[in-house]
Amino acid sequence: MKVLVTGAAGYIGGTFCHKLLSYGHEVLGIDNYTNSDKKVSEFLLNNFNSYSFHKIDIAKEDNSLDEVFKNHKGDIDCVVHFAALKAVGESESKPVQYWENNIISTLNLIKTMKSHDMRKLIFSSSATVYGNNANQPLIESESLSPISCYGSTKIANEYLLNDVAKAGDIDVVMLRYFNPVGAHSECIIYDDPYASPNNLMPRVIRVALGIEKQMYIWGNDYSTKDGTGARDYIHIEDLVEGHIAAIDFVKTFSGSTALNLGTGNSLTVLELIKKFENINGIKIPISFEKRRKGDVAECYADPAKAQKILNWKAKKTLEEMCKSSWKPFKK
Numbered sequence: 001m002k003v004l005v006t007g008a009a010g011y012i013g014g015t016f017c018h019k020l021l022s023y024g025h026e027v028l029g030i031d032n033y034t035n036s037d038k039k040v041s042e043f044l045l046n047n048f049n050s051y052s053f054h055k056i057d058i059a060k061e062d063n064s065l066d067e068v069f070k071n072h073k074g075d076i077d078c079v080v081h082f083a084a085l086k087a088v089g090e091s092e093s094k095p096v097q098y099w100e101n102n103i104i105s106t107l108n109l110i111k112t113m114k115s116h117d118m119r120k121l122i123f124s125s126s127a128t129v130y131g132n133n134a135n136q137p138l139i140e141s142e143s144l145s146p147i148s149c150y151g152s153t154k155i156a157n158e159y160l161l162n163d164v165a166k167a168g169d170i171d172v173v174m175l176r177y178f179n180p181v182g183a184h185s186e187c188i189i190y191d192d193p194y195a196s197p198n199n200l201m202p203r204v205i206r207v208a209l210g211i212e213k214q215m216y217i218w219g220n221d222y223s224t225k226d227g228t229g230a231r232d233y234i235h236i237e238d239l240v241e242g243h244i245a246a247i248d249f250v251k252t253f254s255g256s257t258a259l260n261l262g263t264g265n266s267l268t269v270l271e272l273i274k275k276f277e278n279i280n281g282i283k284i285p286i287s288f289e290k291r292r293k294g295d296v297a298e299c300y301a302d303p304a305k306a307q308k309i310l311n312w313k314a315k316k317t318l319e320e321m322c323k324s325s326w327k328p329f330k331k
């Protein structure tokens, strides 16, 4: 099978490309390196003959994107669209940049797909589309309500793709990721702790590395079991396997559907830090701070729909997630 992957140099896209290639598939990777560098593509190019890479900004260089499709006319089996800007805080201060990049990318991609009679698409959505929702665990039919500009662009992408699928132009599976953590098994690709992350696990890694002295916990007065925020952490390896199952499914599927990729387990910040400390033998000093603006108390998936439709289930344990997240940095 030949798969075109946008955002191929990023944390999830890179891990996914490596998995597909190691299963013997052919991959055409595209990225503009806005939030990544050459390291992942160079590793994949050096290790797999069935990988090719194109540095293209898909929001701006639609002619180059068209060239790639033209050169592979009729033999791309599926497109997996990871490319997006994803930092919640940054999206609030740069709304035009986020709307432009995250919407025009998808528009260019589906227009190019249509002009080359390619209709099978997997899209990276996010649990952020549910916003602040009291009905937990979350099922796909819950109302969508953005709490950030980034979240708005993900919902807008879902609406766009639903409309295009309704018109009969594409068949799309929109995967709503919960909280991906962990590194790729060979430690080549990970959520970069050096790139000023806001997410919990790369920030725990910064403390473990000594870059930060302590872990600031954003709020301990939520109505969760210990007062800290609760989320559904999913191992990156399980997440990418979900995409492979989605490619298999979309081959014979018509229309659009959204699926939660999560474990169905709700875990607090303190529980995650405790587990990280125990499994890796590293002390993570903490300090309780005020709630972070825009945070929800709890957010976890009901993954039943994805489990049934894709015949997929997240298998990795919390221990494996904590071990794997630290593995690339272990001396």
Ligand code: NAD
Pocket: 006, 007, 008, 009, 010, 011, 012, 013, 030, 031, 032, 033, 034, 035, 036, 056, 057, 058, 059, 060, 081, 082, 083, 084, 085, 086, 101, 105, 124, 125, 126, 127, 176, 177, 178, 179, 180, 199
């Ligand atoms: P990432 O930033 O590591 O990867 C995204 C990649 O897309 C980057 O390499 C970036 O350079 C590239 N890119 C951005 N705009 C582009 C453009 N116009 N043209 C070409 N390449 C472009 O992020 P990630 O964590 O791997 O996320 C992948 C996808 O999953 C994103 O769509 C993100 O919104 C979504 N998502 C991520 C998370 C998470 O916690 N990591 C959770 C839910 C959803």
Ligand code: WQD
Pocket: 086, 088, 125, 126, 127, 128, 178, 179, 198, 199, 200, 201, 203, 215, 216, 217, 218, 219, 228, 229, 230, 231, 269, 292, 295, 299
């Ligand atoms: C998890 C918990 C924080 C850092 C974000 C995006 C969402 C999605 C996933 C892409 C919360 C707490 C964190 C820290 C802390 N991304 N925390 N101290 O908030 O679920 O979602 O990433 O789609 O769109 O909003 O994940 O990892 O940022 O936070 O206490 O230094 O950890 O308050 O309770 P979140 P997160």
